[in-house]
Amino acid sequence: PAGESFSHASALVNEVSRGTCANQAAVDKLAEEVVQPVIDGGYVDNSGIGCAVRAGAVEVVAYLDNDASNTQANLAPLFQGASQVKVKGVWEFEDSPIFEQSAEWMMAECARFPKLKICAGAKFLxxxxxxxxxxxxxxxxxxxxxRGTPVTLHLVSVASTVTIGYLENLRDYDVLIQETIETMAAPENADLVQNTVMPWFLQPADKDAEGESTGSPPNTPSDCGSADSPPSAASGTTPWAATGWLAGCYS
Structure with a gap:
């Protein structure tokens, strides 16, 4: 709860790393505490959305890094029937949806999203x-x-030919970021960025004046995990921002 699984596991791993050697006693202690190493969110939740909803978020802003086709491969596993959607990048593993809508419906809806005009001379974006x-x-x-909790997902889907790593030239990443910035800041995209995207991040001034919360979600366990109680999220709180590829250890 409240991140204790990660902090406790991290402390145990640090004890081993500070020692002169990894002896059997140290390994046995890790085994007794059931410490699991996690290198990323690849087989959990690439989008970060599922983890946010599990923690109680009912409004999420997600930055999704997609391949050049802009297919929502990282989002699909959170919806029904993802394993039946034959799309490149959607991993074939047992469905573990968090939403009642189908992956096919989600992809059709996302395909209708308005697109920004890409900056001139873009190499990767x-x-x-x-x-x-x-x-x-x-x-x-x-x-x-x-079942039955309404959730609002605000999605910024950025598609490019840059991969998550592999043999990628590290200099490609700063070029992609620059292209993304130039596209977001382009005058021809001002209406879509200022009137659609920015309100997802900025709390209206009138709500600030009314004293409503503008802080981050509380660092306390959510009750959304209970089958008898819905996720709790106070109205007026700032939407959660999510991105994928988690890393760490938990126990």
């Missing part, structure tokens, strides 16, 4: 689309969610 999905949670023993 192929598309930036933005839009909102109104979805509903489903019952999941894996995620610990219950």
């Amino acid at each position: 192929s598309s930036i689309s933005v839009g909102t999905l109104d979805v509903t949670t489903t019952e999941s023993s894996l995620w610990g969610t219950r």
Whole structure:
């Protein structure tokens, strides 16, 4: 709860790394505490959305890094029937959806999102689309969610030919970031960026004046994991921002 699984596991791993050697006693202690190494969110939740919803978020802003086709491969596993969607990049593993809508529906909706005009001379950036999905949670023993909670997903989908690593030239990343910045700042995209995207991040001034919360979600366990109670999220709080590829250890 509240990150203790990660902090406790991290402390145990640090004890071993500070020692002169990794002896059997140290390894046995890690085994007794059931410490699991996690290198990324690849087989959990590439988008970061599922983790945010599990923690109680009902409004999420997600930055999604997609391949050049802008297919929502990282988002699909959170929806029904993802393993049946034959799309490159959607991993073939047992479905573990957190939303009741289908992956096919989600992809069709995302395909209709408006797109920004890409900056001139872009080498890697192929598309930036933005839009909102109104979805509903489903019952999941894996995620610990219950059925019927409305969730709003604000998505910024950035598609490019740059990969997540592999043999990628590291200099490609700063070029992609520059192209993304220039596209977002381009005058021809001002209306879409200022009137659609920016309100997802900025709390309206009138709400500030009314004294409503503008802080981050509380660092306390959410009750969304209970099958008998829905996720708790106070109205007026700032939307959660999510991105994928988690790293660390937990126990």
